[in-house]
Amino acid sequence: MSSSIFRENFKKMTTIRRLALYPLFCVTILSTTLLFFPRNPYNPINDHNVPYVEPQIDFKDCDLSKGHWVPDPQGSLYTNSTCLTIPHSKNCLNNGRPNSDFLLWRWKPENCDLPRFNPKSFLDLVRGKKMNFVGDSLARNHMESLLCLLSMEETPKDIYKDAEDRNRIWYFPEHDFTLSTSWTKFLVAGSERTYANKTGTGIFYLDIDKIDEQWAKDLPNTDIAVVSAGHWLFRPIYINRGDETLGCIFCYLRNTTQISLKEGLKLVFSAAFKHINACRNCKDNLVTVLRTFSPSHFENGTWNTGGACGREHPFRVNEINLHSNDMEIRTSQIQELEEIKRDSLNKKKFAVLDVTKVMLMRPDGHPNSDWGNKWMSGFNDCTHWCLPGPIDTWSEFLMVLLKQLRLP
Numbered sequence: 439m440s441s442s443i444f445r446e447n448f449k450k451m452t453t454i455r456r457l458a459l460y461p462l463f464c465v466t467i468l469s470t471t472l473l474f475f476p477r478n479p480y481n482p483i484n485d486h487n488v489p490y491v492e493p494q495i496d497f498k499d500c501d502l503s504k505g506h507w508v509p510d511p512q513g514s515l516y517t518n519s520t521c522l523t524i525p526h527s528k529n530c531l532n533n534g535r536p537n538s539d540f541l542l543w544r545w546k547p548e549n550c551d552l553p554r555f556n557p558k559s560f561l562d563l564v565r566g567k568k569m570n571f572v573g574d575s576l577a578r579n580h581m582e583s584l585l586c587l588l589s590m591e592e593t594p595k596d597i598y599k600d601a602e603d604r605n606r607i608w609y610f611p612e613h614d615f616t617l618s619t620s621w622t623k624f625l626v627a628g629s630e631r632t633y634a635n636k637t638g639t640g641i642f643y644l645d646i647d648k649i650d651e652q653w654a655k656d657l658p659n660t661d662i663a664v665v666s667a668g669h670w671l672f673r674p675i676y677i678n679r680g681d682e683t684l685g686c687i688f689c690y691l692r693n694t695t696q697i698s699l700k701e702g703l704k705l706v707f708s709a710a711f712k713h714i715n716a717c718r719n720c721k722d723n724l725v726t727v728l729r730t731f732s733p734s735h736f737e738n739g740t741w742n743t744g745g746a747c748g749r750e751h752p753f754r755v756n757e758i759n760l761h762s763n764d765m766e767i768r769t770s771q772i773q774e775l776e777e778i779k780r781d782s783l784n785k786k787k788f789a790v791l792d793v794t795k796v797m798l799m800r801p802d803g804h805p806n807s808d809w810g811n812k813w814m815s816g817f818n819d820c821t822h823w824c825l826p827g828p829i830d831t832w833s834e835f836l837m838v839l840l841k842q843l844r845l846p
């Protein structure tokens with residue numbers, strides 16, 4: 439199937455949706471522009487016949503992560519029928535999510551406008567490059583979202599999948615662009631202690647002297663590494679440096695040094711960034727993007743005690759807790775990245791994709807009960823994000839970032 443067929447379907451669908459919402463849209467745009475942005479030079483282009491013009495925006499004074507969600511009748515760039523690679527567990531509308539209102543919101547940074555994702559422009563930017571998402575299932579979630587967004591321009595080829603479907607490679611031949619994931623729970627080497635009968639105890643051991651093998655192996659072949667981690671650290675984990683035990687997160691043992699989650703994350707991210715910075719057989723211009731912690735939204739319980747995320751609207755800025763664990767994790771991740779940037783004497787680049795606060799405001803963006811897992815009914819997914827959904831914004835941020843970095 440060619441990419442032009444995908445585009446045609448997409449246009450038809452958005453036109454229908456637009457016609458229905460047009461009166462409301464006009465009023466909203468008019469009142470917003472008139473009341474709040476009297477001199478806004480970046481009015482959205484609503485006419486299909488007007489060619490897309492790259493907005494020339496200086497993002498220097500704009501912190502993308504500061505802003506709020508505003509209504510957006512245009513909705514997402516792709517749907518469950520134009521993107522054929524949406525994983526079943528993220529295909530919320532297909533799994534019975536009753537309404538698609540959660541798609542009709544758009545991130546509005548305080549001091550600038552975030553350009554809409556443009557697949558053609560993104561693919562041109564990364565022509566000839568290899569982008570690898572390093573991390574757990576949320577890194578995978580982001581990659582799957584980007585894959586759908588880019589599929590609107592070119593149909594990707596599925597060129598590699600390992601036995602457990604953990605590490606994947608997709609290729610866009612017309613743009614010679616490779617998109618992949620390297621699975622890792624902790625970034626550094628980690629293993630689970632097992633009982634004599636080989637079942638896991640749920641207690642893990644990390645060695646911050648050793649980088650997790652798969653992504654370390656893939657790194658020399660990478661131009662842009664989007665690195666993330668965090669969710670797997672919410673459990674009892676001993677942290678070792680070689681033979682020395684530094685302490686334990688969530689162990690609460692009298693005879694063992696207690697390490698806070700924040701400290702544990704700093705040790706892990708510091709080890710990962712140092713490894714990247716020191717990597718001799720890596721590309722000179724390797725770009726590392728830290729994607730900050732992605733918050734969960736379980737309410738009235740945790741994932742295994744009936745917690746759910748049934749809200750239907752985004753939060754406003756004053757409804758989120760800026761001193762939450764999520765924000766603290768984000769801040770320690772950024773601190774480690776800033777430290778490496780200061781120490782780095784080579785051409786490698788490091789940048790932050792700061793999504794934590796943006797996503798704290800989207801309790802409505804998770805699959806909740808609509809993740810289609812019949813073996814685990816009663817459990818809700820308030821950690822991953824629906825596709826399409828607010829996670830698609832991460833790639834809009836990524837596009838701005840890559841432009842700012844001026845890739846060679």
Ligand SMILES: *[C@@H]1O[C@H](CO)[C@@H](O)[C@H](O)[C@H]1NC(C)=O
Pocket residue numbers: 518519529531532538
């Ligand atoms: C696609 O989404 C619509 C709602 O927008 C839903 O009714 C339909 O079942 C979904 N179809 C597939 C194949 O996922």
Ligand SMILES: *[C@@H]1O[C@H](CO)[C@@H](O)[C@H](O)[C@H]1NC(C)=O
Pocket residue numbers: 633634635636637
């Ligand atoms: C394995 O051993 C542990 C501890 O003795 C026990 O709790 C668990 O049920 C056992 N699992 C199996 C599959 O036998």
Ligand SMILES: *[C@@H]1O[C@H](CO)[C@@H](O)[C@H](O)[C@H]1NC(C)=O
Pocket residue numbers: 691693694
């Ligand atoms: C600490 O105490 C636990 C539980 O009593 C025991 O299993 C563990 O071996 C002790 N660790 C050290 C380092 O002494």
Ligand SMILES: *[C@@H]1O[C@H](CO)[C@@H](O)[C@H](O)[C@H]1NC(C)=O
Pocket residue numbers: 737738746747748749
């Ligand atoms: C949590 O419980 C309260 C009280 O029962 C209920 O009103 C609310 O909808 C629940 N929240 C979620 C996200 O399910």
